[in-house]
Amino acid sequence: MSESRHTYWSRQFDNLAAEISRLCIACDIKMLEPGVAERVLKGDQSVCGRKNPEVFEKIRRHLMAFFQVEEKAIHRLGADEVKIILDEVRASLVRLRSGTV
Numbered sequence: 001m002s003e004s005r006h007t008y009w010s011r012q013f014d015n016l017a018a019e020i021s022r023l024c025i026a027c028d029i030k031m032l033e034p035g036v037a038e039r040v041l042k043g044d045q046s047v048c049g050r051k052n053p054e055v056f057e058k059i060r061r062h063l064m065a066f067f068q069v070e071e072k073a074i075h076r077l078g079a080d081e082v083k084i085i086l087d088e089v090r091a092s093l094v095r096l097r098s099g100t101v
Contacts, residue, residue, distance in 0.1 A: 006085060009073045013089045016066045021093055023062065026055045032094065037063060 024031045028049025031037060039047050040063055045056055073082045 006073075006077060006081065009069075009077065009082070010085050010088070012069050012073075013066070013085055014092070016062055016069065017089050017093055020059055020062045020066065021096070023055055023059045026050070027052050027059065029056075029059065031059075032090070041067075 020031060029036065029040065029047050031040070036047050040056075040060055043060065045051065045053065048056060070082060070086070073085070077085075
């Protein structure tokens with residue numbers, strides 16, 4: 001979990017990111033690679049290493065929710081604070097996926 005002074009928002013992002021990460025394993029999606037999130041949002045299943053349409057749609061819905069939470073957080077906290085939180089979440093996911101946690 002990311003360490004932030006904005007516990008509520010950090011928890012929201014952490015939970016969504018962790019679930020997206022778990023689901024990505026089922027479809028073998030490299031979500032942290034540039035452009036992949038945008039392609040998932042557009043419904044491009046060619047980003048999947050393994051086809052699983054039901055799980056792909058869950059990933060897509062969770063990703064949409066993630067961006068909605070981001071928009072609300074920016075409105076409440078400002079873009080700079082949200083960037084700090086998201087950088088922490090991303091670093092946490094990278095450590096988790098690389099096995100260094």
